Amino acid sequence: MTPMLHTLAAPFQHSEEIRKSRFLAQAAPMATPQQALAYVQQVSDGSATHNCWAYRIGQDYRFNDDGEPGGTAGRPILQAIEGQGIDRAVVVVTRWYGGIKLGAGGLVRAYGGTAAECLRLAERTPIVAMARLGMRCEFAELALMKARLKELGVVFEQESFEADGVMLQLQLPEARVDEAKARIVDISRGRSEGRVLDG
Structure with a gap:
């Protein structure tokens, strides 16, 4: 380390x-x-x-x-x-x-x-190493998703509303990526997942 x-x-x-x-x-x-x-x-x-x-x-x-x-x-x-x-x-x-x-x-x-x-x-x-995640969630889950992810130090960089849900781009401490991914799956009951974005 x-x-x-x-x-x-x-x-x-x-x-x-x-x-x-x-x-x-x-x-x-x-x-x-x-x-x-x-x-x-x-x-x-x-x-x-x-x-x-x-x-x-x-x-x-x-x-x-x-x-x-x-x-x-x-x-x-x-x-x-x-x-x-x-x-x-x-x-x-x-x-x-x-x-x-x-x-x-x-x-x-x-x-x-x-x-x-x-x-x-x-x-x-x-200096905290940061990572970016991209994800999609349903409209009904957006408020809960944002509230629960903010607890992990997530900053929401972009959100775009589409016909079937919301696309989010977030930044968070690298050390909390796995925790954030698990929380996204949990809140969406497996319908959404976070994927790490380059750069």
Whole structure:
């Protein structure tokens, strides 16, 4: 069983001063790589020495050292995201240089450490895998079907009324699919069944 991943409940920031350089980590939940890149543009400070960043959204990830020596900023930020069990998030660490060189190891610790501390302090929310079901039910069963399925965390995305009944498309936590299918069969006395839809 894979460990539960979390995303951030809301944007969060954390700053540290390390040998006269100021580091500001800004993290936020993101649904798409495009949103993550837009956030990087939005929070990057043109007057800062470096704006280094990383994001992970499912299988998609990217990082950028923004002029720091290769591998000393973006990758440690990404490792902080992964090390904290975070997904669907972006972290930008902005550095204002204070006149003391940190060296490669110092940079890795500064960027990775500031990002990790920001994520550690931020409020999280679990990522729940969702599934979609399609089903048909009779008009007379619709109210009961909706009431009983809502108890399982079902969200009704679409309903279309046809001559012989109602077609429904629903979204629900993946872990409750079998329970929902059993409930649909039970309420309809075997006349209806839920089928999992792709995407």
